[in-house]
Amino acid sequence: MELFKAIEARHSYRGAYTEEAVPRSDLERIVAAGLAAPSGCNAQTTRFVIVDDPEILAAIGNLHTMPAMQQAKAMICVITDREPEPVYQDMSFQVEDCSAATQNMLLAITALGYGSVWIDGWLRAENRAETIGDMLGVPSDKILRIILPVGVPAAEGPRRDKLPFVKRAWFNAFGA
Amino acid sequence: MELFKAIEARHSYRGAYTEEAVPRSDLERIVAAGLAAPSGCNAQTTRFVIVDDPEILAAIGNLHTMPAMQQAKAMICVITDREPEPVYQDMSFQVEDCSAATQNMLLAITALGYGSVWIDGWLRAENRAETIGDMLGVPSDKILRIILPVGVPAAEGPRRDKLPFVKRAWFNAFGA
Helix, strand or coil: EEEEHHHHHHECCCCCCCCCCCCCCHHHHHHHHCCCCCHHCCCCCCCEEEEHHHHHHHHHHHHCCCCHCCCCCCEEEEECCCCCCCCCCCCCCCCCCHHHHHHHHHHHHHCCCCCEEEEEEHHHCCCCHHHHHHHHHCCCCCCEEEEEEEEEEHHHHHHHCCCCHHHHHEEEECCC | EEEHHHHHCCCCCCCCCCCCCCHHHHHHHHHHHHHHHCCCCHHHCEEEEEEHHEEEHHHHHHHCCCCHHHHCCCCEEEEEECCCCEEEEEECCCCHHHHHHHHHHHHHHCCCCCCEEEEEEEHHHHCHHHHHHHHHCCCCCEEEHHHHHHEEECCCCCCCCCCCCCHHECCCCCCC
């Protein structure tokens, strides 16, 4: 799929999935897109666990009320360090790193005909990052930050409105 | 450009630019790609100032030692709230939001034949975000988080090595 088309087509899909499986070759292409994202000082801090084991998918899906999480044929679990080491002066960029990787993967998911949604804050509540991290053997010094469910959308999902360009972007001066 | 090709071709370019101008139509397409990125709870928190005024470009470029910053024909300045309001429970996602937008823009920059690099930590040091923010009229409750210089690369830039898939990604269990 052409890049600008993929950027335009990508949207958060929370609905049901069909029964169609997601082959590992596609999951590997999606995660390879994540690996290709930039990272602060090229530290490549983000790690990925790709879940396609039906038992683990069910165990994670049971924790959520969203059809996309309950019916996902695969999930991509995005992992960072719990206490990131500085890589530039006293700074680390692991949130930026994993977000750039996630955005690449969402575009790849779109281009391959799947739907997904960026699951993030939900993991930070009620110890869910730890509960699911334990299912995946995530070490105690790492933390599960993001999950992307993957499957073939069973229906066209709703798309949320976006603010127009002129409300968010200007030339040469803020709000010009 | 095809999506996976753009993801593969994107790399951090820090070198010199040619004298070729970057038309506003291209800058608008690049920033539209940023606007199309997801944001936590669709809060669309990221703002953008596109700099193509030669005087402002020179004033910013003079602060940096990198050819891409000194010779940029345009810069895209990515702005968030200084103290983000929660949008989900007590959480905000503005770093994630602006990072996803930035990644979309880096891919768009690549697809249109330009080169760029994600300038981030440098802005947080020595009050540079404030100094440059003042040049752009960024309000005091907002902060300049990221700059992307834009121009046509004058040469092939070096590409840093990336760790292989097996060192960063696994199926169903961390480190499996």
